[in-house]
Amino acid sequence: MSQQLGGQPILILKEGSSRTRGRDAQSINIAAAKAVAAAVRTTLGPKGMDKMLVDTIGDVVITNDGVTILKEMDIEHPAAKMMVEVAKTQDDEVGDGTTTSVVVAGELLKRAEDLLEQDVHPTVIAHGYRMAADKAIEIVKDLAIDVKPNDADILLKIAGTAMTGKGAEASKDKLCDLIVRAVTMVAEEDGTVDLDFIKVEKKVGGSIEDSGIVEGVLIDKERVHPAMPKKVDNAKILLLNAAVEFKKTEVDAEINITSPDQLQMFLDEEERMIRGIVDKIIASGANVLFCQKGIDDIAQHYLAKAGIFATRRVKKSDMEKLSRATGATLISSIDAISPEELGFAGIVEERKVSGEDMTFVEQCKNPKAVSIIIKGGTEHVVDELDRAIEDALRVVEVALRDKKFVAGGGSPEVELSLRLREYAATVGGRAQLAIEAFASALEIIPRTLAENAGLDPIDILVDLRAAHEKGQKTAGLDVNTGKAGDMLAQGVVEPLRVKTQAISSAAEAAVMILRIDDVIASSKSAGPSPEEMAAMGGGMGGMGMPPM
Template sequence: MYKYNNIPIFLKDVKKIVELVKSTLGPKGMDKILLSKNGNFQVTNDGATILKNALFDSLALNIIRDVCNVQDEEIGDGTTSVCCLIGELISEAERLRSIQIHPQLIIKGFRIATKKTLNIIESKSFDYSNDPLRFCLEILNVVRTTLNSKIISPFREHFSRIVVKAVLKLKGSTNINFIKIIKKCGGSLKDSFIEDGYILEKKNGISQPKKIENARILIANTSMDTDKIKIYGAQIRVKTISRLAEIEVAEQKKIFDKCKKIISHKINVFINRQLIYNRHERFFMEHGILTIEQADFEGVERLALATGAEIVSTFDIPSKIKLGKCKIVEEILVGEEPMTRFSGCSNGDMCTIILRGANFQILDEAERSLHDALCVLGQVIRDPRLVWGGGNIEAHIARELENFSKKIPGKTALAIESFSKSIQGIPRIVSKNAGLDSIDLINKIKNAQEEGQEKACLDLNKGDIGKADELGLIESSKLKAQLVISAAEAAEMIIRIDHQFSEKTPEN
């Protein structure tokens, strides 16, 4: 048995979710505290993080959360904008339904408007990839624009250069897994820095060499702790202590045979995910091999990717073992903690970003901010088309869609006009969050663009309009296109719903 609820309840949930998130949009947006049941908390203004952790029993939340996750995975940024645009589209659709316009006509108008919007974005985009110097300057502006609304915005110049340097070190690759971020409490955000090479958060073994050149690295996940007798988990009964000693000697011999097999691969660096006991560590040291024990899984996986190694657990067949290579392995100090740096890795020039901050909440949010900037810049390297930011492209879209709707006959024109109002809702929310007169500013931008000032945009610091090129406000064209596509598809899915059914529990 099933029962159904009227759809207005569903739409109220959508509005409630959007209201929760939209106050975080823009450079002047507010932050949210996410409090867990066990008392832990995090401070963030990232839309995807807020929705992912929100305890709100609603199908609307699941729909919007999935869309924001897709935006986060595809582009890395714009999750809050997607959520706000969905809310604007649903509000406009509800208004159209109140004047007896059928949902199918609304969907048809939104589809036409979406296609037209993508054409406008493409026509207004520009590409400086043929001019390397200009392109480097513009991608620096892209990162600055992305970081404008993040917790690290007061130091965006410092972090922008870190992000650009990190991505350029990938030499054309867009795999940001080659960039590791280490968080260490202490100092302030401006003390963060970038280090060449991959840094593993583990120190070398006791009395190990501090530096190895032309390293041949074996990465393993194998047991090296036979001080405790483990024979397949079995219990062994012995009558004399001498018999127990014989078993221990046999176990030790087995492990030393394993050590000899490891040495036979002519390596000079051995990294193990599990313990390496002191006796075996000393054995490796006597043969000039640097050892690192209990390396974390994620760190080992990335190190294997960087050095070209494969993680192994047995050493019987040398032909099936792939060693990693790098130019230098050395121990360094990060703050006051010793770590190991791998420079000149065989699979590209990796780097590590070390974040410093007053507490773990700031460091976690800074990491999310840097991740967004790295993802956006990776997309720009892949697709170098850019558009002017600060509400410029939204104003162009809204103005051209309004003119386009006048050429469309019938009620579909009203849906296209509503779509244009929804698009300009994004700069309206941004300016409202800054405490400014949003309607006045948006009208000023549209009037300036009609008078030929193509680069007119919001200047939130002055509370007026400015020029996007002078303010350095540039965004990825693909980010804007994906934002519109995701929001339009989610809105269409919600508009199509006319009843919400739920299973009715049978009576006893």
């Protein structure tokens, strides 16, 4: 990039910087974004395929989850990175629909490219896309159906839709049941759910069917002393965030011991201090102790003699869950221990799970924290199960929060496409072209669902459009029969927010990429330039080399 001034070139950009302008820049950015969309497109829908991602050290991830694929792929191109952001936003907001949002964004850009070739200005397309996105969200909200927080049937279907097409499908009913039970247990009265209180523990071993739910908390710790009871019924639980060991002096004091008796007295005093702490714990009536810090050997012995079940170095997050599940207060000082601070659980027991000792805290009166154990044959299976369950939990939570859902299976997209075309006709002008392009772009979803199921996308689209023109608003693709079917009746449903978020973030990303007409990339220079070297120390001579 240089200007001629009286025959003298003026360099503005550093040497080696590259600059792409105008249509070239747009084509390159759109191509990069389309490539990202193409990478995840085959994973969409109930018959979508999985991707195997191998990182630099050879770790393998096998997944169907759009955002996981994009995070694991090392994406370099700046426009492609913007597409990954779309998926991340979708994941943070709703947890599902990441592939949908990226595929729609890619298709919006592809349609925009056709318009650019017809010399429609990018800002006109951007304006039309914005209008279309606003209108689309308005239409989707009209399509939405209310869900009541106690309507377990619909929630099961919503969880099921989020899990379909992932590795968990074989035992979907079982897992969806666990998910809905877990979410409804920790839900507050107003329908809000804090998913932090649902702990998902992964264990390799057994099969997916062996997964279960613990109505309480599961802690990856064993008791500290073998003489302690393995199982405590009617547990009175003390949660302690203080070390059960003697306090060392904070002051740097030197103690001169001159005779063995003095040393013995010193040691006896230490033991007495620990006895005092243990006596306080016993006096409170607690028979189970969860300690966030350490428990001294001597203390372990006394606790075991008193028949108290104790574990140490419990994670802070687990302590908070225990507090919520059992109603115990977290105590930070030994002196604050008292009977009214204790919590209650029906059973506290140490059990082996896949060869590891874990502590189960069960039968709490009103468990506001629960744990789900998931099992599977191999590590990869368990990881993918975990991702599927994570998505399903988030989706059920969103459905409870917004209390609205829509039919899935490509039905909202076909309906939107139809209604947006009608809307485009009323807008007129050049924006009409962009709105029509937006309408066509949305059809990529039913189209991809058909392709992934090995069906003819054109036949399916014709079929679906015909059904929607007859007013069947919930007609979507039934992948099993290969025809249009009523998605609502089949229980293919998703939260409204999955759709609204996907449309708005896809439109925003597409508009942002479209408006770029100039890409200026600074050079990746390996070392300092000769001019910089000269400035650093008198040319090469300054670098300690012999002068030429």
